[in-house]
Amino acid sequence: MKNKQNIEKVPLIGQTLKEIVHLIQEMGFPKFRGKQIFQWLYQHRINEMNEMANVPNDIRQKLSSSFIIHPLQLNLHTKSDQEPTEKFLFTLQSGEDIESVLMKDGKRNTLCISTQVGCAVDCDFCATAKMGFQKNLTTGEIVDQYIHVQNMSSRPITNIVFMGMGEPFLNYKNVISAADLLNHPEGIQMGARRITISTAGVVPKIKQFAEEKHKYKLAISLNASNEPQRKEIMPITKTHRLNDLMEAADMYYQSSGRFPTFEYVLMEGINDSLRDAHELARLIGRQPCKVNVIPYNEIGGIYRRPSDDKIKSFLSQLKNVPFQVTVRWSRGTDIKAGCGQLAVNSDS
Numbered sequence: 001m002k003n004k005q006n007i008e009k010v011p012l013i014g015q016t017l018k019e020i021v022h023l024i025q026e027m028g029f030p031k032f033r034g035k036q037i038f039q040w041l042y043q044h045r046i047n048e049m050n051e052m053a054n055v056p057n058d059i060r061q062k063l064s065s066s067f068i069i070h071p072l073q074l075n076l077h078t079k080s081d082q083e084p085t086e087k088f089l090f091t092l093q094s095g096e097d098i099e100s101v102l103m104k105d106g107k108r109n110t111l112c113i114s115t116q117v118g119c120a121v122d123c124d125f126c127a128t129a130k131m132g133f134q135k136n137l138t139t140g141e142i143v144d145q146y147i148h149v150q151n152m153s154s155r156p157i158t159n160i161v162f163m164g165m166g167e168p169f170l171n172y173k174n175v176i177s178a179a180d181l182l183n184h185p186e187g188i189q190m191g192a193r194r195i196t197i198s199t200a201g202v203v204p205k206i207k208q209f210a211e212e213k214h215k216y217k218l219a220i221s222l223n224a225s226n227e228p229q230r231k232e233i234m235p236i237t238k239t240h241r242l243n244d245l246m247e248a249a250d251m252y253y254q255s256s257g258r259f260p261t262f263e264y265v266l267m268e269g270i271n272d273s274l275r276d277a278h279e280l281a282r283l284i285g286r287q288p289c290k291v292n293v294i295p296y297n298e299i300g301g302i303y304r305r306p307s308d309d310k311i312k313s314f315l316s317q318l319k320n321v322p323f324q325v326t327v328r329w330s331r332g333t334d335i336k337a338g339c340g341q342l343a344v345n346s347d348s
């Protein structure tokens with residue numbers, strides 16, 4: 001379905017405080033109006049210009065002539081029957097579709113957002129990869145996923161993970177601007193430690209992220225215990241070698257003092273043997289980090305989820321390692337909202 005919004009107009013969501021102040025001053029209005037508008041957009045999450053109660057009508061009218069609020073239009077909202085998980089399908093102004101997933105787990109209400117339409121990284125086990133790369137999302141298209149979903153959720157979103165469609169670090173600038181907007185003290189105010197950016201291993205960007213000393217958490221999709229195995233399932237390893245990736249992860253720890261999280265999607269017969277568990281422990285060694293094991297969510301391809309017994313015996317081999325190991329029994333698989341399952345198609 002197409003986005004029915006006026007595609008001639010520029011969305012306000014995605015603009016920084018500085019940009020809105022500049023815009024409002026260019027229109028001939030005082031600077032403080034810019035801050036008010038910023039707060040209406042990001043703190044109050046308005047849907048209509050006329051909801052800006054303390055902003056004079058002439059400013060609202062002038063804004064309405066060239067701008068709209070949202071870059072995204074919600075087209076489908078699906079709830080899982082089995083889990084407290086919801087999936088949202090949005091259409092961009094340019095017509096492409098993207099997805100976001102909301103997962104409730106105890107006090108946590110985590111939103112997984114997309115950063116690209118499709119993905120070029122081509123991980124063999126991933127549904128998004130099958131779409132190919134189409135385009136980078138703008139800062140506004142990334143942040144608007146949060147705004148729409150929070151407006152529909154009865155509970156506050158407590159955590160945001162950049163783990164939906166796309167490789168966030170191949171859209172680095174817009175991803176960092178989006179995280180900065182989500183974290184902004186005059187706007188959404190999502191704590192930096194509640195924002196996690198995930199990468200398949202774009203080494204120069206991990207180093208840049210570390211050098212720029214961003215406060216957000218870093219997750220790395222590792223998924224293999226050695227280089228040949230990783231090359232098979234994640235071709236990005238041919239460009240960014242496993243040793244370089246481990247070194248970049250350590251650099252992030254050294255510069256931020258925060259543990260990177262290694263995500264390890266466990267696939268039957270691929271990386272789930274006891275030997276893999278030992279190799280994984282050796283690969284990581286004493287590097288300060290967390291490891292999150294994610295039993296694979298099947299997408300109808302050649303990869304399978306290991307049996308629960310196999311998953312447990314893999315985990316038991318990691319009992320005495322010097323790093324923390326957690327398991328994410330991924331959610332929403334009945335609505336294809338599990339990790340690695342996001343792909344826009346007719347039955348999604």
Ligand code: SF4
Binds near residue numbers: 119121122129
């Ligand atoms: S797992 Fe992530 S990086 Fe790899 S193809 Fe899928 S969306 Fe892209």
